[in-house]
Amino acid sequence: MIELKTASELDAMRSAGRVVAEVLAALRDHARVGVTLRELDEVAAAVLAEAGAEPVLPGTRPIREPRPFPGVLCLSVNDTIGRAPPTGARLADGDLLSIDCGARVEGRCGGAAVTVPVGTAHPDDRTLLETTEAALTDGIAACRTGARLGDVSHAIGLVGRSSGYGIPARLGGHGIGRDRNEAPFVANDGAPGRGSPLRPGMALSLEPTFVAGGRDSYQLDRDGWALRTDDGSRCAHAAHTVAITDDGPRVLTVP
Structure with missing residues (x-):
């Protein structure tokens, strides 16, 4: 069931989203050669604590994984598609x-993601990052009252497919609100005019993920958490939390 949010609930999600934006800005500055993923997670935890926000990832578990997630961030490097916990790497x-x-702030969630180059960026990597961000922008623009979920999926997928990138199957965005992951599922590729209609009060996490090698398949890492591309090719992920309003899309995870 898709839950419609009240104005006050969206304001709480905006507060959570503002904190998420602060975390991502801080980590852009700290993501340097030689820094460990665990150190980045510690920076994020400190920013969240100072803002009085609760991290949403600790304690979550994927299917068949008995251990709770061990950090406040998913930190995925190179061929890792997502869900990777912070390590000493x-x-x-x-x-x-x-x-x-x-x-989470006042019982409501916000989430966002960004992919950044560390040190010297290869031109192909920059193109991948720019394309993923462009897909997110187009997906947000499609989040208008009266449109359908398929319109959002199509807008995202069109950018990735036309660039020759793979779009990992069964991964995508979702609703967000009281919980970090709610209905509906928002695919990163799809047919326009299909799916549930977008209504004011809906809040969606849009999460385009593109794979440079062009394949849609992936595999579960031995750690039980991370997902990796089958062919070792690199991937990029970008995300924002977006509210559907009568006045157009409202991005909740900006500074």
Whole structure:
């Protein structure tokens, strides 16, 4: 069931989203060669605590994984598509780092993600990042009252497919509100004019993820959390929390 949010609930989500934006801004500055993923997670935890926000990831579990998630961020490097926990691995020159953060304020959630180059960025990586961000922009623009979920999925997928990138199957965005992951599922590719209609009060997390090698398949890492591309090719992930309003899309995860 899709839950419609009240104005006050969306304001609380905006507060959570503002904190998430602060976290991502801080981590852009800290994501340097030699820094460990665990150190980045500690920076994020400190920003969240100072803002009085609750991280949403600790304690979550994927299917068949008995251990709770061990950090406040998903930190995915190079061929890792997502869900990767923070570890002691150090960032190297040329890495691509996806930073995925969620926060809860006054019982309501906000989440966003960005992929950044570490050190020297290869031109192909920059193109991948720019294309993923462009898909997010187009997906947000499609979030208008009277449109359908398929219109959003189509807008995102059109950018990725026309660029020759893979779009990981069964991964995408979702509703967000009281919980970090609610109905509906928002695919990163699809047919326009299909799916549930968009109504004022809906809040969606849009999450385009593109794979440079062009394949849609992936595999579960041995750690039981991270997902990796089948062919070792790099990927990029970008996300924002967006509210549907009568006046157009309202992005909740900006400064």
